[in-house]
Amino acid sequence: xTPEKLKKLEEIASRIRIKxxxxxxxxxxxxxxxxxxxxxxxxxxxxxxxxxxxxxxxAGRDRFVLSKGHGCPALYSALSELGYIPEETLWxxxxxxxxxxxxxxxxxxxxxxxxxxxxxxxxxxAVGMALGAGMRxxxxxxxxxxxxxxxxxxxxxxxxxxxxxxxxxxxVVFVDFNKFxxxxxxxxxxxxxxxxxxxxxxxxxxMEVDGHDIGKIAAALDEARNIKGKPTxxxxxxxxxxxxSCWVGKWQCHSVTLTADQVRRTLxxxxxxxxxxxxxxxxxxxx
Amino acid sequence: MPEYMSPREAWGKTLVELGQENPxxxxxxxxxxxxxxxxxxxxxxxxRFIQVGVAEQNMMGVAAGxxxxxxxxxxxxxxxxxxxxxxxxxxxxxAYPRLNVKIMGGYPGLFAGKNGATHQSLxxxxxxxxxxxxxxxxxxxxxxxxxxxxxxxxxxGPVYLRIGRxxxxxxxxxxxxxxxxxxxxxxxxxxxxxxxxxxxLEDAVEAALMLEKKGIxxxxxxxxxxxxxxxxxxxxxxxxxxxxxxxxxxNIHGGLGSAVAEVVCEESPARLKRxxxxxxxxxxxxxxxxxxxxxxxxxxxxxxxxAFLGG
Numbered sequence: 001x002t003p004e005k006l007k008k009l010e011e012i013a014s015r016i017r018i019k020x021x022x023x024x025x026x027x028x029x030x031x032x033x034x035x036x037x038x039x040x041x042x043x044x045x046x047x048x049x050x051x052x053x054x055x056x057x058x059a060g061r062d063r064f065v066l067s068k069g070h071g072c073p074a075l076y077s078a079l080s081e082l083g084y085i086p087e088e089t090l091w092x093x094x095x096x097x098x099x100x101x102x103x104x105x106x107x108x109x110x111x112x113x114x115x116x117x118x119x120x121x122x123x124x125x126a127v128g129m130a131l132g133a134g135m136r137x138x139x140x141x142x143x144x145x146x147x148x149x150x151x152x153x154x155x156x157x158x159x160x161x162x163x164x165x166x167x168x169x170x171x172v173v174f175v176d177f178n179k180f181x182x183x184x185x186x187x188x189x190x191x192x193x194x195x196x197x198x199x200x201x202x203x204x205x206x207m208e209v210d211g212h213d214i215g216k217i218a219a220a221l222d223e224a225r226n227i228k229g230k231p232t233x234x235x236x237x238x239x240x241x242x243x244x245s246c247w248v249g250k251w252q253c254h255s256v257t258l259t260a261d262q263v264r265r266t267l268x269x270x271x272x273x274x275x276x277x278x279x280x281x282x283x284x285x286x287x
Numbered sequence: 288m289p290e291y292m293s294p295r296e297a298w299g300k301t302l303v304e305l306g307q308e309n310p311x312x313x314x315x316x317x318x319x320x321x322x323x324x325x326x327x328x329x330x331x332x333x334x335r336f337i338q339v340g341v342a343e344q345n346m347m348g349v350a351a352g353x354x355x356x357x358x359x360x361x362x363x364x365x366x367x368x369x370x371x372x373x374x375x376x377x378x379x380x381x382a383y384p385r386l387n388v389k390i391m392g393g394y395p396g397l398f399a400g401k402n403g404a405t406h407q408s409l410x411x412x413x414x415x416x417x418x419x420x421x422x423x424x425x426x427x428x429x430x431x432x433x434x435x436x437x438x439x440x441x442x443x444g445p446v447y448l449r450i451g452r453x454x455x456x457x458x459x460x461x462x463x464x465x466x467x468x469x470x471x472x473x474x475x476x477x478x479x480x481x482x483x484x485x486x487x488l489e490d491a492v493e494a495a496l497m498l499e500k501k502g503i504x505x506x507x508x509x510x511x512x513x514x515x516x517x518x519x520x521x522x523x524x525x526x527x528x529x530x531x532x533x534x535x536x537x538n539i540h541g542g543l544g545s546a547v548a549e550v551v552c553e554e555s556p557a558r559l560k561r562x563x564x565x566x567x568x569x570x571x572x573x574x575x576x577x578x579x580x581x582x583x584x585x586x587x588x589x590x591x592x593x594a595f596l597g598g
Contacts, residue, residue, distance in 0.1 A: 063355075106355075106384050113355065115384040118375055124345045125380055128352020128360075131337065135313075136356065155376070158345035165340075 001218050005047070009214045012081055013042040017243055018270050019077035022280050023090045025263045026287030029102075032253035034074035036178040036211065036238035037145055041078040043217045044143055053083045056111055062140055063129045065114045067122025068147035068176060069103040070255075076100050076109070084111035091283055120153030122146070123173060127163045130171035130231070145174045149181035152190045157202065163231040164203025171231040172224045175199070176211065178240035182254045199233035211236030245269060260284060291454035292429035294485075295393060298450045299324025301436040302361065306332045311357060312440060315350050317343045317364045322400075323393040323450075325363050343368045347376035347388070354386040359440055365399070366392025366449055370411035381445050382420045389439045395425065395449040396536030397569050397577045398486055407569035413541025415447040416514040422467065423514040425449035425485040427458040431511060434465040442467070451486045453574060458488045458509055470517035476506035479592055480524035483534040484510050484543050490578065491534045493585035498592060505592065516546050522555035530558035532592050536583060539563040560595045562588060 001009075016038040024031055045051060049062040066075050073093065079085045085099070092098035099109040103117025113129070116122035126144040133140035150156060163171055181189040192198070200206040205227045209216045217236070224232035240253055246262050247253035258266070260281050267277045305312045306328055315337040320326040329336040337353075339346040343364050350360035362369075369377065369392040381388045392411055399406040415423045424439070424446065426432040432450060439446040458473055473488065474495055483491040488509055495505040506528055508520060524531055531551060533544035544561030551559050564581050578584045582591070 065352075114352070115379065118379040120344075121348050121376055121380045124348020124376070125352035125355070127345070128349035128354075129356055130352075131349065132353040132356030132358050135334075135358075140356075155342075155344045155348070158339075158342035159348065162339055162342070162345055162349060166337075 001215055006214055009042045009046055012046050013038040013214065014270060015081060016041055016074055016077040018267065018272060019080060019090055020073045021244070021258070021263060021266050021270070023073050023076065023093045025258055025280050026284035027094045028255060028257040029073055029093070030070040030254065031244060031247060031256050031258065032180065032240040033068060033071040033147060033176065033178065035242045035244055036176050036240050037071050037074050038242070039212050039214050039217055040145060040174050040176070040236060041074055043214055043221065045078050045082055047218055048221045049141070049143065051082065056084055060138060060140060063113045063126070063142045065122045065126040065129070065142070065144040066104060066116055067126065067144050068119065068150050069116030069122065071145070071176070072104045075104060079111040082111065085109070091287070119147065119150040120155035123156055123159040126171060126173070127159045127168065130163065130168040131166055133170055134166070134168065141170045141172070143172050143174070145176055148175055148177045148179065148192065148195070149186045149189060151175065151192050151195065160199065160202040160204065167229040168231045169228050172221065172234065173231065174211070174234045174236050176238055177235050178238040180240040180251045180254065184251055196235045199235065203230060204233040205230045206233045206235065208235045208237065211238035212242060243270060289456040291456055293454045294426055294429055294432040294451040295324045297429035297432040298391070298436055299327045301433045302328045303331050305437065305440050306335065309359065309440065311359045313337060313353060313358045313360050315339055315346050315360055315362045317341055317346050317368065319364060319393070322365070323363045323391065343373040344376045347373045347390070348380045350388045351380040351384070351386045354388050359387055359389070361389045361391055363391040363393070365406055366395040366408035366411045367406055369447070370408055370414040374414055378418050382418045385420045385444050387443055388445050390445070390447045392447065392449050394452050395485060397564065397581060398452055398536060398574050400452055401571050401573065403571035404568040409538040409564050409569060410541070411449065412513060412537050412543060413545070416546060417541070420445055421514065422446045423449070424512055426511050427485060427488040427509045428455050430457060431459045431463065431465060435511065438465055438467065449485060453486065455486055455489050458492070465511065468512050468515040468517055470512065470520040471509045472506065472520070473509050474505070474507040476504040477527065478504040478529055479596060480506040480508060480528045480531045481534060481588065481592065482508045482510050482521070482524070482531055482543070482547055484513060485535070487534040487536055487583065490583060490585045490588055494588035494592065497585060497589040501593065503593070503596065510543060510547070513543060513546055516550060518550045518554055521547055521550045525551050525555035525557035529596060530560070532560045532562060532588070532595055534583065534588055535563045536581070537563055539565055558595070560591060562591055
């Protein structure tokens, strides 16, 4: 990856975070698990995946399923960066009849490939997409992000066995290993270590990366393209609520109502100007 | 003597015909293809047969994903597992996004081949009909099964098919055409109406013959389209006869009887009696033993109807 491309992707990840904070200002939402996936989304949508913003539904597009559906504010932001969602629509998150539901709805929101939110289910649908794409010999690749606490769901492992059985090398699953569940650390709620070994033992080509390192994410995806006869699991070590300093390190960051002060401080830390911050707070008070 | 035929045989063979006609038809199985007769499809189209193992929840999700890629997946298992085990996956991965998945529930009701309560499904109608976007159909005989399976493949959206295991006599005539939301009047009658679905039709029809001998003229309706239900036929029965008796091998809570009662109360208030499993779990046994145990024989239906009419 060229330094220019790397810089561009870092800027996109940063904008995904800024839009997510702006979107969540004035409502209660999943700050932590959105912030941990920004780099993965930037690399997927702006480097790895075959997508065509001028024709979002073209048949040969690669598919992405956010199995951890609650991270959707970050996904909506990425889709807005692609031009699928007008920026103004972002501020309708959670509003009645908004295309931006609390969890992604494929029938309401352009660019969403699967309705998710009930944990464990998205990965199965991604397996079905990859299987179908393979049967059609379409060349379509399928990507999914699963949460680390989502791996508590038995269905994740049913899906993992199935993908390995069918040798779905067109399927890549990221595990967003941010170490936090909703009510405590993931390890405290239900131990899942050793996570990479678990995926490997289920028949997946397994890698570990720093989930905030764009170059390493892209390199792992390159490696996945060369794997034949196996699906790929990328265990992405991430920080829940990354770059939201007031919430980092606290499991309570899963779903929060940001105060105006927290919004100001976070956007300032992310490099937003005072006018942009003021506009956000005004809009936040109107919502 | 009419020829008894098994709905699951008719279903399994029709699925093969569909496979021949449409390359998008795929079948998913959770390791029971000999029992659900999807083994015929497996034999003919192994490349379009997805064996997910004993993992019904994943099966529903895989089917949903395949539907987004333009396939017409038939996700097949026992009715008890399709409903109880995979309820959330059916609801969220299939029904909520209204994906074109067909779910086949085998061994519906009490008649689960002596497997007992774990494999009987006395809840599946209640579960499936309370899921938005879901269509629920239970064909009454082999001929109707063929039509219903073809209907499911043509219909764009999720469909739940309750497919009986054991041979039943013919209920619909040769020129019958299944229509979604339309019930079929098996027998005319003006005194009382028996409404049944699936394997209970045979007993309802026999009960009507017994009632005839007592001078009671019973109408019999095959309500194969459970959701949407034929409100017109039910309202007419409520208005034109002294009352309605429903018959099913499902819990009386939430099943066909409840569906009929909802229409009667809202559209045409009338007296109604629900014959079915009265909020208990099932047991192992032959179908005949089961019907006796749970009060579902033709004699039971006739006696209950006479009592209902105040006789």
